[in-house]
Amino acid sequence: MADSTYTRRRRGPVTVVLRVLVIAYLFMLVIWPVSLVADRAFRPAGLAEGGFGPFLERLTEPGTVYAFNLTLTVAFWAVLINTVFGVGISLLLVRYRFWGRRTLSVLIDLPLSVSPVVVGLALVLAYSSARGWFGGFLESIGFAVIFSTPGLVMATAFVCLPLVIREIVPVLEEVGTDAEEAARSLGANGRQTFWRITLPAIKWALVYGVVLTAARALGEFGAVKIVSQGAEFNGETATLLVENRYSNFDEASAYAVALVLVLISIIALVVVTYLRPKEDRP
Amino acid sequence: MSSTLSTPSGTPAPSGKGPAKVRRARPKDALTPAAGLGLGVALIWFSLLVLLPLSAVVLTAFDDGWSTFASTLTDRDTRSALLLTVGEAALVTLVNVVVGTVIAWVLVRDQFIGKRLLEVVIDVPFALPTIVAGLVLLSLYGPRSPVSVNVVGTRTGIFLALLFVTLPFIVRTVQPVLQELDADVEEAAASLGASQFTILRRIVLPSLAPAIAAGASLAFARAISEFGSLVLIAGNIPGETEVASLKILKFIEGDNYAAAASVAFLLLLVATVVIAALDVISRRVARRG
Known part of the structure; x- marks a missing residue:
């Protein structure tokens, strides 16, 4: 590595100062605050009891259990929908030519640059029974989207939409169609080609995209806040519970749930970091 | 995580497999x-x-033409919310341009124990749910702060939250470019008598400029649309610490959907203009060399 000899020769006082500054900056901005969450979850202030027992109690009381259940349900459906849609649309974008293909691949990225609040607002304006474009129709068939679980799933699917696609498309483009054509010429039908050739080729990219989607789905807050009632036992997801409890001076529960969410996202982060090199390997 | 950011879908990262392989995938059915x-x-x-x-x-x-727009923009609180949002976002982006580039530099060019840990730390703000990010910052800079700082309801608090959530953007876009950058060119310049500052200004920064600009536009877009991490910190004092996304929430809760939509539309507009402008600037810097 030419790089490392280069750095070794250049390592002077400036390098050391920059290193110390960067470590200090990251410590003050990220490391210290994140580690304090654990402290707050186990040693809450005021009348709340500290320790592991009360921490578990806070996580297992019915309101919290309901919130985690709802979050998992919503994340499950959002991940499922986005995986199926993502694989399908990626194959279409990479393997076929059709009118408007370029436009579609640009539009697909749109959800990443829209504010979560605007996502929520957009869904309300389209689907709420009081004022949405399709509100009247939906009400007439007795199907509520806004202020109920389907709305939560849609909001979550919206904000995570490009994550799977962005992972799969580059891999699909790189592997090309040789193996698929060979399989087809040997008599494999479309389904066999997909399950035996295409899917194994994009496997790691797909897993990576799904982990990213799941992490994002479990932690979505802004869009969900707009389309949900957000009351206890009534559309309160884990992230909404963190906000509600903190605002209602139940800091101990807020930090307990926050700690669980922090751990989930750090696990997702580590999984993703270790998956990445595997997929780059030839 | 880096390639999630830097590789837009549809443009595969160049791989070492040669152009023939890539081209064969082209003819589409x-x-x-x-x-x-x-x-x-x-x-x-x-x-x-x-x-x-x-x-x-x-x-x-645009339900009733431009009138909703006009009244939204002339409303003092809304205007100050928009100005505050754009101002804070610009400031945070500026700080990130410097700090993010320095962090990327240290991660690529320096060797020390614990560097791998820092790599993970950089991505933590992306991985955390936004509301949790807000709570995380409150544990150090909120009420009962161990360092006796309370930023709740202040513009400093908004600044801090935005700094937290935008941390990875510039680091993750600059890092791969810096890694690819050929150290030979810098050494050649040094052997020809160029000072460290000249090398930085004439060789390193021009090649990093497009990446910095790309990261900056991502950071700016994220900062003006940020919501979750500000909910608990901003304090929502109208005309004081109320940002655009929280203003939209207030309009929605007040059943004023037209006003909410026009603020949302303005946010989308500002983001588009800034991203386009940064793209132009980065091209010009890169060309000057």
Whole structure:
């Protein structure tokens, strides 16, 4: 590595100062605050009891259990929908030519640059029974989207939409169609080609995209806040519970749930970091 | 995580496999009936989920022509919310341009124990749910702070939260470019008598400029649309610490959807303009060399 000899020769006082500054900056901005969450979850202030027992109690009381259940349900459906849609649309974008293909691949990225609040607002304006474009129709068939679980799933699917696609498309483009054509010429039908050739080729990219989607789905807050009632036992997801409890001076529960969410996202982060090199390997 | 950010879909990262391999994937098939059906279903879902709701926002903003816009912009609180949002976002982006580049530099060019840990730390703000990010910052800079700082309800608090959530953007876009950068060129310049500062100004920064600008536009777009991490910190004092996204929430809760939609539309507009401007600037810097 030419790089490392280069750095070794250049390592002077400036390098050391920059290193110390960067470590200090990251410590003050990220490391210290994140580690304090654990402290707050186990040693809450005021009348709340500290320790592991009360921490578990806070996580297992019915309101919290309901919130985690709802979050998992919503994340499950959002991940499922986005995986199926993502694989399908990626194959279409990479393997076929059709009118408007370029436009579609640009539009697909749109959800990443829209504010979560605007996502929520957009869904309300389209689907709420009081004022949405399709509100009247939906009400007439007795199907509520806004202020109920389907709305939560849609909001979550919206904000995570490009994550799977962005992972799969580059891999699909790189592997090309040789193996698929060979399989087809040997008599494999479309389904066999997909399950035996295409899917194994994009496997790691797909897993990576799904982990990213799941992490994002479990932690979505802004869009969900707009389309949900957000009351206890009534559309309160884990992230909404963190906000509600903190605002209602139940800091101990807020930090307990926050700690669980922090751990989930750090696990997702580590999984993703270790998956990445595997997929780059030839 | 880096390539999630830097590789836009549709443009594969150049791999070492040569152009022949990439080109062979190009000739695309016309749609088969089954693929056509799949495309139809996918487009219907995409329209229902994304396109129709977003057009509902634009149309609601223009429901009664320009008058909603005019009244939204002349409302003092809304205007100050928009100015505050854009100002804070610009400031945070500026700080990130410097700090993010330095962090990327240290991660690529320096060797020390614990560097791998820092690599993970950089991505933590992305991984955390936004509301949790707010709570995380409150544990150190909120009430009962161990360092006796309370930023709740102040512009410093907003600044801090935005700094937290935008941390990875510039680091993750600059890092791969810096890694690819050939150290030989810098050494050649040094052997020809160029000072460290000249090398930085004439060789390193011009090659990093497009990446810095790309990261900056991502950071700016994120900062003006940020919501979750500000909910608990900003304090929402109208005209004081109320940002645009929280203003939209207030309009929605007050059943004033036209005003909410017009603020949302303005946010989208500002983001588009800034991203386009940064793209132009980065091209000019890169060309000057």
